[in-house]
Amino acid sequence: MQGVRTPLKLTTLSYALLTLSSTVWAAESVSTSTEQPQSDVQQMEAITFEVPAAPFKPKDPDISAVAKTIVTRDEMLKFGDQSISDALRRAAGFQMPGQGPRGAGGSGGMRFRGGGAPVFLINGEPVQGGPRGGMSVVDSITPEMIERIEITKQPSVAQASVASSAVINIILKEPLNGTRLSGSFRAGYGLAKSNTREEERTSLNFQMDGRSDPWIYSLSGNQMWNDSTSVTRTQDATGTNKSQKRINDRTSQMLTPRVEYQLDDQQKLVAEMFYRNNENEGSSGSQVQKDKNDSFRLNTRYERKDKGDSDKVRVSIEQQNESELTQSPRLQSYIDEQINEYGFAYDGVRKLDAKKQIKFGTDLRASELESNITETLDERTYAAYVEGSWKYTDRQTLTLGVRQEWLDRSGLVDYQDQHLSPVLAHRFDFDEHWSLQTNLSQAYKNPRSNQLMPTISVSTDSDSGSLNNPDRGGNANLKPEKINAYETTLGYNTPAGGVNITGFYREINDYIEKSIQYENASGSACQTGDSNCRYVERPYNQDNATTYGVEIAGRYALKQTENGHSFMLNAQLSTVRAKIEEDNGLERLASDVAPYSASAGLSYNYQPWRIASSVNLNYTPEYTRALSNEPYNRTSNERVNMDLSLTKRFDQDWSASINARNILSTDYKEVLRERDTGKLYQSRINEAIPSFMFTVEKKF
Template sequence: MKSRLPEFKFNALMLSLLAISATVSASDPVTTAASSNSEPSPTTVQTLPTITYVAEEATAKDPDISAIPKAVISREEMEQYGDQSVKDALRRAAGIQMGGLGSGPRGGNGAMRFRGGGAPVFLINGEPVQGGPRGGMSVVDSITPDMIERIEIVKQPSVAQASVASSAVINIILKEPLDDTLISGTVRAGYGFAESAQKEEERKNLSLQMDGRRDALIYSLSVNQMWNDSTNVIKSQKNGEDAKQNKRITERKSLMISPRMEYELDDQQKLIAEVFYRNNQSDGQSGRQIQDDKNDSIRLNTRYERKDQGNSDKIRLSAEHQNETEKTRLVTGTNIIDQTINEYGLAYDGVRKFDDKKQIKFGVDSRASELESNIESTLDEQRYAMYVEGSMRVTDRNTLTLGVRQEWLKRSGLVEYSDQHFSPVLAHRFDFDEHWSLQTNLSQAFRSPRADSLMPTISVSNDEDAGSLSNPDRGGNPNLKPEKISAIESTLGYNTPAGGVNLTAYHRKIDDYIERVIRQEGDRYIETPSNQDNATTYGVELAGRYALKQTENGHSFMLNAQVSTVRAKVEEANGQERLVSDVAPYSASAGVSYNYQPWRLSTSLNANYTPAYSRVLDQEPYRRSNNQRINVDISATKRFDNDWAASFNARNIFSTDYKTRLTDLTSGELHEARSYESIPSFMLSLEKKF
């Protein structure tokens, strides 16, 4: 494919906003608004006629001058909400939609989406991580909150991130020892269950997190072992036939071991090495089909870091080896898919601050990977990138960020392909006063398909209706082209030390939009990613947060809520428009957390809602309808003397079943239907700190 240098299109509305912002007088100095990327500052105490309370810690300005906002989920917040995984914490992040129960080909939780777009990019301490070559579990799925210091979420394009495309970038920062001790840590054991007439589940987990410090050496070890045995009944029905029940029995085991070492050369320099070893295994049976899946991987991340006040340098070297096997035993025979991926990366990131109003970020990134399969040809890939991003606080109220990223991509073997992309980003923030701000972002980005999306190997679905339109097999598409994204996004925010409200509007035009579509091949249906000529996504997002820090009597309270809408349309070849089949029109969530310190008791309640919606399938004479889904999670943690604690978590309280229906566009008659029961599940955990 020949090289492209896309025209960077400025939206007229954005230019008007910038012009208005630039003309606003900045003669009176103001304190910059406390944004979501701030750090805690000393607590402030306000006295009311009846009570005295301490507001949530005011957030001191992040030394980063960038106009691109960053949200932070702290370790303290995860403990207060009783989070058991990274996904638990991300439920409260506005714009991130979790897939519905049973939405995946194997009845999993489906994909995580960001504002109706692709899956977010995950980083661990700034280093990209990936799932299995067939979409298996990633390192992120095995990380527990005990290992995490904070989670940083960048919701707008930034050339300094691993991807400048419009998906969110989620950076998980692992924690360092909290105390200067030779060894300290946490041991946790949990047991969970769920049972109804159509579902049984038993979950067990055991985790260990310990760390310590000896002079300049910091070390830690994390071990997480999980067992999950479940029996599910999936109902399916075809036109003119009675409903059938498919019983699926699954046994899953997952182990992750992660040692980490850090050596401080001096006050400014340190060396870091961390290893992630994972072993995941899933054995399942559905009818006359037996499914055995295995995934083994080991990843090594090493870094050299230097920080001198506002200046920093970081050199990253990484290597990962993964092997994933899918064995499907059917009446007609046994299918085995065995794929191995090796990836190597070398990158440099630098920051230079000229003063408290100007900074520049720059860096290079090179990656090479090899995907081997027992069915298809080997796919080799080389990626190279370089970026530069400058930020300047033009006035006390105006901050401007301009960045560009140049990427080169070459694939060989299964696919012969080479391309290069130039991606500019322009961001501006105007602070009306210490609370109100307006932030706007313009970008031109490219998103190249992952290597596993290019492998055409077919993975057979589970259950008696496997290969049907409502339960298709899945595969890749070696002819996928990268998406080209032109985006504008603007956020009006009101933020105070105790919380705030942010209203975001966004619009994205996407050429060669990648959508997972279903096509019939022979007597079976297969779902594969395919390019659509162009698509448009737009919507608004309203997010609010309020926290009352601990009062004199020991009460503390936190409330957050968000609603995120999205309209995703694809223009067909005949000029007609169609809504994207698997994107809900909006999602809403709310959470409340209460802590009573005298009892050392913390509780939280989180609710999520997805409305019912229906979409016409691409090039199929059917309409797919999804029912509305409600989900409520409750957790409580009681702490005892001698650093003991007990937690109770209830998931899927008052939740609704997940149902899909396919109806004929002409007659409206039922073609196919599927349903998955969603029942409450409970988990008891016992924790000991040492």
């Protein structure tokens, strides 16, 4: 990529939004306050849309037109959640990763309303994945470590999520009481076995915390082992069937100490460290693959809060090492990469009066990605933002924000860019129950570092490098996406439940899509049938794209009765249509975006017996999409997945849980057919593996 410095440009939308800046004051869209929602929200016992209160009784001192979803610690423990992904699967708009021909993903495989992955924060600090998109510390955090999860689904200039339009802020918990030391210990074991599949899982988790004024301290840790045997079946155009048996041994450890010092009633210093190590050794036929990823992250911050005003200074350091060794008679590959990141940020809030507030800040980051195969990629990013809100009537709130970013990359690519991203949001409360929230935004989404690295990561199974199981790599020539977005939500909410209907529309220039090409070792295109070439999936810029859809989310909660019964029901339907206009003017649908997804959850609790139970059902329909650059259509089958959990609490703070995952699940099947004739080219089936986990917990 040639070095180009893009001048600052303002589109018509930019001018339209900025003309309002003289009349509004800024507000951050995701609050990291430790204040809990009022009791009418807590009683819902569900993942709820944080709908604005009636104009006469404001719930939150933060004046913002952007809605927020809160997932509480009690909800996660009550529903038997074992990970962050378990909690988010009930939040409308998120498509969770599943077991497919390219393997199961962690948080990085998640999609938001058919777009890219959301931005993850820990106590307001962004966290990264591995150098090539591997697991991050987010995938190792357990519910025992979390106070709550705050989800903002609209663009936010304060959290650098203007393009992704979703921020997931994980707030780590503080001591639940005033004791010098308290905590919990959990041990779990699970086994699933049949003629062709087997999985054995073991986990150990502990959480300790305490308070001794002015100190607050905690230590969390977990150790997980996961050994599995699975079978993949393939069939080609000649009718030849093959079964591939794959054995995986995974281990993961994480240790998280945290300390906080209260300077006075308004100021505190916080330091938290995350150490994580993940190893995976897999074999399939003659192929052996060993993956390792370890990381160290240190977050420190100074916080000051004085009524509605606050200041926060954040300093962070992170280092990750990731390696992949693949051995087979056909190839030998070893990748060793390391990324170092340093960050400094400031966030400020000034509440001018009961109806106006301004939030502002800056974010400075530097990173270096080293590889044993390619040149070093150096990256410097600088950002400044201001976002404000004005409650100009009792029922209407206006929020306007702008974020200016500068990006400088050197080494592997020579690229400089700067851009301005404006956001305008408006909320109208018709009455205590009905509300309408609308959001307009313009954004630029720069490629991530792992998308630029051309290094090829070999797929698992003996058919790696085939069209239906391609290897994966990056593209150093990627350009940033340019996004104009509109979104609106009509909500009806009461303490017992409600319904929210969201419509969204995005126009995207230089849309980044993963496409498969047949290439040789140097990355050049090959003729089909060349034995020295392999199929590789890389991100490429498409000319233009539009994504649009509707999301319906509802819930109903029965508060605990005098007899001790409580009940909660939630459901969602998310539709999305991602349409791409290619260089030749033809239109097609994006190859890996399902037309819709649906889910439903049911939870029942009986307090006298101290029993809590839940069941969650997810559904994805069958859909067919054309493959970019290939004369084939790919059909993904209809899939159903059910998860169950049951928790029984005993005296002396003992409890036992049974969690069943992937119950009644359908296998993941992809079929490639010739676009013109419909003739079978390849099919591939990954068998779903139901699993059961028995967990015992002791609190002290």
